Amino acid sequence: MAGVHISTTINGDMVEFACPQDETLLNSLRDRVGLTGVKEGCGTGDCGACSVTLDGRLVCSCLVLSAEVNGRNITTVEGMSEEGKLHPLQEKFIEHAALQCGICTPGFLVAAKVLLEDNPKPSEEEIRYALAGNLCRCTGYDKIVRAVQAAGKEMRKKRR
Amino acid sequence: MGHDTKFTNQEFKLVGTRPARPDGVDKVTGRARYGADISAPGQLVGLVLRSPYAHAKIKKIDISKAEKLKGVKAVITDADLPDNTKGNRDLLDILENCMARGRALYDGHAVAAVAAIDDQTARKALKLIKVSYEKLPHVTDVDEALKDGAPIIQDFVVDPRTKKNSNLCKLTTLGHGDIDAGFAEADYIVEQSFKTEQTHQGYIEPHACLATLGPDGAGELWVTTQGPFAFRSTCAELLGLDISKLKVTSSEIGGGFGGKTHVWVEPLALALSRKANRPVKMVMSRDEVFRASGPTSSTSIDVKMGVKKDGTITAAHAVLRYHNGAFPGFWGMLGAMTSFACYDIKNIKPVGYDVLVNRPKVAAYRAPSAPMAAFAIESTVDMLAHKIGMKPIDLRIKNAAKEGSRASYGPTYGPIGIGPTLDAAKNHPHMRAKLKKNQGRGMACGFWFNFGGQTCVDLNIGTDGSVNLIVGTVDVGGSRASLSLIAAEELGIAYEQVKTNIGDTASLGHNDMTDGSRGTFSSGMATIFAARNAIEVLKERASKMMDVPLEAIVWENGTAKAIGKGHSNMAPLSLKEIAAAAPKTGGPIAGHKEVVADNAGVSFASHICDVEVDPETGSTRVIRYTVIQDAGKAIHPDYVEGQFQGGAAQGIGWALNEESIYDKNGILQNPGFLDYRIPVCSDLPFIDTQILEIPNPNHPYGVRGVGETSIVPPLAAIGNAVSNAVGVRMSHIPMSPMRILKALDDA
Numbered sequence: 001m002a003g004v005h006i007s008t009t010i011n012g013d014m015v016e017f018a019c020p021q022d023e024t025l026l027n028s029l030r031d032r033v034g035l036t037g038v039k040e041g042c043g044t045g046d047c048g049a050c051s052v053t054l055d056g057r058l059v060c061s062c063l064v065l066s067a068e069v070n071g072r073n074i075t076t077v078e079g080m081s082e083e084g085k086l087h088p089l090q091e092k093f094i095e096h097a098a099l100q101c102g103i104c105t106p107g108f109l110v111a112a113k114v115l116l117e118d119n120p121k122p123s124e125e126e127i128r129y130a131l132a133g134n135l136c137r138c139t140g141y142d143k144i145v146r147a148v149q150a151a152g153k154e155m156r157k158k159r160r
Numbered sequence: 161m162g163h164d165t166k167f168t169n170q171e172f173k174l175v176g177t178r179p180a181r182p183d184g185v186d187k188v189t190g191r192a193r194y195g196a197d198i199s200a201p202g203q204l205v206g207l208v209l210r211s212p213y214a215h216a217k218i219k220k221i222d223i224s225k226a227e228k229l230k231g232v233k234a235v236i237t238d239a240d241l242p243d244n245t246k247g248n249r250d251l252l253d254i255l256e257n258c259m260a261r262g263r264a265l266y267d268g269h270a271v272a273a274v275a276a277i278d279d280q281t282a283r284k285a286l287k288l289i290k291v292s293y294e295k296l297p298h299v300t301d302v303d304e305a306l307k308d309g310a311p312i313i314q315d316f317v318v319d320p321r322t323k324k325n326s327n328l329c330k331l332t333t334l335g336h337g338d339i340d341a342g343f344a345e346a347d348y349i350v351e352q353s354f355k356t357e358q359t360h361q362g363y364i365e366p367h368a369c370l371a372t373l374g375p376d377g378a379g380e381l382w383v384t385t386q387g388p389f390a391f392r393s394t395c396a397e398l399l400g401l402d403i404s405k406l407k408v409t410s411s412e413i414g415g416g417f418g419g420k421t422h423v424w425v426e427p428l429a430l431a432l433s434r435k436a437n438r439p440v441k442m443v444m445s446r447d448e449v450f451r452a453s454g455p456t457s458s459t460s461i462d463v464k465m466g467v468k469k470d471g472t473i474t475a476a477h478a479v480l481r482y483h484n485g486a487f488p489g490f491w492g493m494l495g496a497m498t499s500f501a502c503y504d505i506k507n508i509k510p511v512g513y514d515v516l517v518n519r520p521k522v523a524a525y526r527a528p529s530a531p532m533a534a535f536a537i538e539s540t541v542d543m544l545a546h547k548i549g550m551k552p553i554d555l556r557i558k559n560a561a562k563e564g565s566r567a568s569y570g571p572t573y574g575p576i577g578i579g580p581t582l583d584a585a586k587n588h589p590h591m592r593a594k595l596k597k598n599q600g601r602g603m604a605c606g607f608w609f610n611f612g613g614q615t616c617v618d619l620n621i622g623t624d625g626s627v628n629l630i631v632g633t634v635d636v637g638g639s640r641a642s643l644s645l646i647a648a649e650e651l652g653i654a655y656e657q658v659k660t661n662i663g664d665t666a667s668l669g670h671n672d673m674t675d676g677s678r679g680t681f682s683s684g685m686a687t688i689f690a691a692r693n694a695i696e697v698l699k700e701r702a703s704k705m706m707d708v709p710l711e712a713i714v715w716e717n718g719t720a721k722a723i724g725k726g727h728s729n730m731a732p733l734s735l736k737e738i739a740a741a742a743p744k745t746g747g748p749i750a751g752h753k754e755v756v757a758d759n760a761g762v763s764f765a766s767h768i769c770d771v772e773v774d775p776e777t778g779s780t781r782v783i784r785y786t787v788i789q790d791a792g793k794a795i796h797p798d799y800v801e802g803q804f805q806g807g808a809a810q811g812i813g814w815a816l817n818e819e820s821i822y823d824k825n826g827i828l829q830n831p832g833f834l835d836y837r838i839p840v841c842s843d844l845p846f847i848d849t850q851i852l853e854i855p856n857p858n859h860p861y862g863v864r865g866v867g868e869t870s871i872v873p874p875l876a877a878i879g880n881a882v883s884n885a886v887g888v889r890m891s892h893i894p895m896s897p898m899r900i901l902k903a904l905d906d907a
Contacts, residue, residue, distance in 0.1 A: 020280065027279075030196075030197075031199075035190070036190070036193065036196075036197040037189065037190015037191065038190070039194070039364075039365070039414070040196065040366070040443075041364040041365065041366070041414075041446065041833075042446040042832065042833050043445060043446060044446065044832055044833070044834065046446075046832060046833035046834045047364055047446075047833050049364055076190065077188075077189065077190040078189065078190045080188075080189070081189060086185070086188065086189075089188075090185075090188035090189065093184075093188050094180045094181065094184035094185070094188060095180060096798075097178070097181070097638065097798035097799060097801075097802055099184075099187055099188070100636070100637035100638060100799070100802050100806060101363075101364075101365070101412070101413055101414050101415045101416075101636060101637060102183075102186075102187035102188075102192055102412065102414070103194060103363075103364045103365040103412075103414025103415060104364050104414075105187050105188055106188075106190050109188060125842075127841070128841045128842040128844075129841075129842045131840075131841040131842075132840045132841050132842040132843075133840075134840075134841070135364055135833060135838060135840065136364070136841075137361075137362050137363055137364055137415050137417070137806070137810065137838060138415055138637060138802070138806045139802055139805060139806050139809070140805035140806050140808055140809030140839075140844060140847050141809070141839075141840075141841040141844055142801075142805045142844075142846050142847050143798075143801075143802060143805070144841070145841065145846070146846075
């Protein structure tokens with residue numbers, strides 16, 4: 001199968017790679033760019049472990065073909081901390097023990113960041129529905145919701 | 161060095177606090193490496209061809225075309241996995257479950273495997289393998305499999321009663337007293353049948369490994385597992401390798417819940433690597449995970465219990481039929497053992513049936529077999545309470561097991577937590593909260609044995625005074641934080657001074673798996689003694705440095721202090737100071753301990769649940785949930801609560817949604833997260849927890865395992881809540897909308 005050449009921005013950096021036409025963004029990110037923080041839980045868009053943003057929009061990278069991302073802007077969990085500092089969501093996930101095994105954590109962080117940028121003061125219900133596309137099998141979501149609430153509070157404080 | 165594991169009621173400075181876990185930053189930044197996250201130079205992609213039939217004879221496998229495809233480096237079938245098991249049938253079952261040997265026993269059973277230069281080539285190669293099957297009659301239902309004339313799955317299995325070839329592979333009769341006499345004493349007798357469906361552990365990370373095996377018989381396996389040492393011995397035995405020549409490294413594990421205590425693709429990856437002489441990476445797809453790994457038993461359970469008007473349960477009888485998949489196990493036995501464990505009943509007789517069906521080999525899932533038994537028994541207990549007009553919680557309190565009670569599975573209990581969890585439930589504000597229309601409240605109790613097992617740890621002190629604790633139990637949910645707390649507590653240093661790492665099989669002695677809720681219990685015990693062992697070394701060094709006899713040195717608050725006449729003015733030496741001098745006082749300072757951590761304290765929980773059922777659609781929402789469980793001692797309460805909440809959430813999914821559906825051809829219809837629906841964030845409320853601490857007398861800190869019991873009560877608690885909400889006894893799990901509507905129609 002003929003390959004495609006992709007030139008894209010990932011976590012602020014220009015990245016180029018070549019891949020088969022039918023390769024998913026998930027596989028390119030993991031196997032060609034080396035961003036293994038993007039996880040595969042299902043490959044069918046049901047678990048959210050591979051969540052990334054594409055031009056600011058939350059997507060399952062297993063449902064996007066790399067051929068579609070030429071010239072576009074991608075962020076992953078690896079791009080969340082800035083200047084060596086953890087993002088408030090990352091801090092609060094640790095502080096609230098919002099992860100056990102941690103495999104779903106990158107996807108939750110990316111999805112929660114999109115939520116809080118869009119809606120700085122979400123209700124519990126809004127948080128639960130915004131994160132309903134991300135499966136966690138360890139925590140029962142309790143501490144995840146609390147961590148997102150705490151991070152939202154922290155981010156609102158910083159904005160003031 | 162000897163050790164005394166007795167509970168000592170020592171005072172803690174750090175144990176019981178909630179510091180950040182040492183692997184937290186790795187896991188929120190994407191740095192943590194799981195099963196599929198590493199690669200090796202020259203690695204191949206391994207894929208498996210699986211049976212499309214539930215039961216079939218494999219007449220011929222033609223791999224010639226696949227082998228000739230450019231880029232294919234190895235193709236294997238059962239011919240490449242000779243039987244090295246030396247008559248060990250259990251091991252041969254594991255081998256045959258990894259790769260079919262002349263017959264396919266379930267939909268998804270592995271038939272052949274390939275290793276190729278990339279995924280696309282490997283997929284093409286799978287299509288070029290030609291398998292000639294002869295379909296055989298199949299059976300997937302546990303009750304059908306026990307009927308006369310049912311297709312027989314294993315010809316070596318005989319009914320223990322008739323000695324005839326059968327699907328009944330094990331019959332376990334337990335109990336004490338005389339149930340006939342007990343039922344004669346009863347004022348009321350309740351009999352009810354229950355069914356539960358097959359579920360899956362549903363870990364988000366699929367099975368994945370990277371295997372290297374050379375012609376010299378030496379190999380390495382990087383794998384997502386709950387037990388690298390067990391994987392090492394199993395793989396070595398299956399492939400005829402020396403155990404010490406295979407190094408197994410556990411990756412970070414993306415959930416296991418018992419499902420990663422068993423090997424599936426790992427022996428195949430090693431066999432492919434041996435054949436190709438290249439590293440082979442294998443990652444299961446989600447479809448493969450559902451079709452070929454994991455599942456729990458489906459069950460069919462009949463319960464009969466008798467009660468006096470005053471609430472004394474006089475007799476209890478249960479017949480518990482558990483499907484085992486296509487290979488013999490002991491899941492029905494575990495169901496029978498746990499069934500009546502919460503109660504002190506004079507006359508009991510639980511009987512466990514282990515039954516073969518054409519489904520994947522059943523694997524452990526968090527307190528394996530206990531949730532289904534608890535569903536049946538705890539539902540019946542509620543029915544008894546209604547019969548005599550007593551509150552279900554009061555009936556439970558009246559009959560609860562206590563210290564000195566004889567457990568249904570044999571032993572006599574020491575101090576246990578079932579009574580205290582029930583008292584706490586009775587006093588919990590949740591019990592008094594008002595319910596609205598279409599809402600119902602239910603409660604249930606649960607039990608799990610817990611397990612200790614073999615463990616060893618190393619504790620190395622750096623010359624800067626920082627401490628590296630190496631343990632062999634995989635961290636499935638925060639145990640590194642708990643073990644660091646324990647090491648710091650014993651040494652008298654800051655939590656941040658300790659870093660706990662998980663060792664590979666080449667750097668520590670054998671450790672049993674992280675199962676049976678044993679991680680923090682057993683490694684914690686070994687850590688206590690390894691730290692005390694290191695303290696002895698530190699004291700010896702201090703004695704040299706201070707020129708004071710060893711007997712005059714005591715260890716206090718992380719320092720060596722000289723006591724006695726003439727020493728009172730001597731400044732104590734800190735761990736840091738002693739560590740810095742180590743090169744000159746005798747070399748590295750370390751502590752080590754290996755234990756068989758016997759007497760893991762049994763664990764009990766009581767759960768309370770409120771649901772709201774939509775009578776139009778049959779859809780059910782859990783609106784409030786409370787977990788009360790005895791932890792013995794919560795080392796890091798955040799992660800204890802996490803275990804309580806996670807187990808409850810899995811139980812909620814099991815109770816309301818989760819079900820593997822096999823069609824009339826024995827083919828799994830829902831091998832994906834879309835149709836096998838585990839709870840999502842918007843399905844659940846916050847899950848309240850209450851940790852009780854009734855010390856385990858056989859652990860220095862009183863620790864009991866906490867990981868599993870939390871999945872035991874939810875099926876019954878929700879079953880009782882739904883039954884109370886709709887006014888009809890629910891007896892079939894999951895209580896999907898369709899089943900609830902049918903129960904309402906039938907009533």
